[in-house]
Amino acid sequence: IRFDGRIFAPATPRQANDAGIAFIHQELNLFHNMSVVDNLYIHDCPRLKWLPFIHQKKRMTETDDLLAKLQLKISPHALIEDLQPGERQMIEICKALRLDAKLIIFDEPTTSLTARETEFLFKIIRQLQENGITIIYISHILKDVSVLCDRVVVLRDGRVVDQGDRHEMTIERMITSMCGCDLRQLYPPKTMPVGEEIRLDVTDLSCRGVVDQINLRVRTGEIVGLFGLMGSGRTELARLIFGLEKADGGVISLDGRNVHATRRPSVRRQKVAFVTENRREEGLMMEASISENMALASLSRYRKAGIGLLDQHLLQETVAEQAALLKIKGERTVFTPVKNLSGGNQQKVVIGKWLLTHPQMIILDEPTRGIDVGAKFEVYTIILDLAAKGAGILFISSELEELMGMCDVIVVMRQGVIVAEFDRNAFNERLILQAAFGAE
Incomplete structure (x- = not known):
């Protein structure tokens, strides 16, 4: 590594910081129960001359200057937990500026931001660029890359496979380089027809202030968006159907058997899986291994009869086979902690956990959020394979293009009510968006 013309080999993040390199992680490194000013000075504080006391006035003045530089109307005393995601991102940038960084690395900075927050972030990044700061911007959102970056480098399996000027690197070329497939092949073709048997039947499902009179059906082999x-x-x-929340009324039927929607049933016994949108907090134990995570939903399969202990040999063998089928890439296969995996591989661990239960109905909530194009293609292939085997799929996504590429039916919700339904042969982006926004 060469930095500023000299060979550079940092042994610790602190050495990189001292050299002028800042790294803004996808999962922000902020203490939510502490104030803005305390987060900015978490590593070191200005001393009051030679006395062992913090120079509070200098700390506040410097914080005010940093916030003003980014045109942020945030109190230095505000708690991080009270800020919006976009504002928290700005505090991370303030930390980088306080280090007098020459290079700032952004890792998936817009994953949790709204369109307005993303627009403001881009404005700040351009401002940093104008001030001579170099930016490395890591993202799977290719539209953002094409708008913001001067040069684009594509990595696949740890190697540079393509690079070029922004105007040369079209979105189509980036996708082709990332997953080795043409843009038109991003969504694998669905070859198996939808069955006649109703896998999930939701009738008049209501929960006060949340959803009202929901009627929804998913057939065998059908993907409903x-x-x-x-x-x-x-x-x-999704959480009501899975039993994580209690409904006020309505009926849920799985394969013709009624499940009590007004109680919290053990739907796992009904062969239902739920891939949550928040994999880091609800889907995975981040410190545990691939093996430990994938076995969570099916532990009873590995219990030794009579003694209550797990058959570790059977568990490791089963998980290793599933990991190989899903092409999960880990340093030491199933013993790798999931915190060391990429977002795409973490998502495959969550899906693999539920596949080991052999589900007949799968609820997917934002299954491709925060993962790259290549990993998306692999997740799409898994979904289509499940549908081909007769599973019913309820696919929730904020990416309309994704739903139009994958689903047999798209159901549109607005303010807790189903307002429209479109069959595949009638998909129309404008009409679907109009239904979602309530526009005429």
């Missing part, structure tokens, strides 16, 4: 704006009730509906 659920689309709507944030707050439309999509995720809440």
Whole structure:
């Protein structure tokens, strides 16, 4: 590595910081129960001359200057937990500026941001660039890359496979380089027809203030997409169906058997899987291994009869086979901690955990959020394989293009109510968006 013309080999992040390199992680390194100013000075504080006391006035003045530089109307005393995701991102940039960084590395900075917050972030990044700061911008959102970056480098399996000027690196070329397939092949073709048997039947499902009179059906081998704006009730509906939340009324039937929607049933016994949108907090134990995570939903399969202990040999053998089928890439296969995996491989661990239960109905909530194009293609292939085997799929996504590429039916929700339904042969992006926004 050469930095500023000299050979550079940092042994610790602190050495990189001292050299002028800042790294803004996808999962922000902020203490949520502490104030803005305390987060900015978490590593070192200005001393009051030779006395062992913090120079509070200098700390506040410097913080005010940093916030003003980014045109942020945030109090230095505000707690991080009270800030919006976009504002937290700006505090990370303030930390980098305080280090007098010459190079700032952004890792998937827009994953949790709204369109307005993303636009403001891009404005700040361009401002940093104008001030002579070099930016490395890591993202799977190719539209953002094509708008923001001067040069694009594509990595696949740890190697540079393509690079070029922004105007040369079209989105089509980036996708081809990332996954080795043409843009038109991004969504694998669905070859198996939808069955006649009803896998999931939701009738008049209601939960006060969340969803109202929901009627929904998913047949065997069918992929039903659920689309709507944030707050439309999509995720809440999924959690009600899975039994994580209690409904006020309505009936849920799985393969013709009624499940009590007003109680919290053990739907896993009904062969239902739920891939949550928040894999890091709800889908995985980040410190545990691939093996330990993938066995979570099916531990009873590995229990030794009579003694209550797990058959570790059977467990490791089963998980290793599943990991190989899903092409999960880990340093030491199934013993790798999931925190060391990429977002795409972490998502495959979550899916693999549920596949070991042999589900007949699968609820997927934003299954491709935060993963690259190549990993998306692999997840799509897994979904289509499950549908081909007769599973019913409820696919929730904020990416309409994704739903149109994968689903047999798209159901649109707005304010907790189903407002429209489109069969595949009638998919129309404009009409679907109009239904989601409530526009005429």
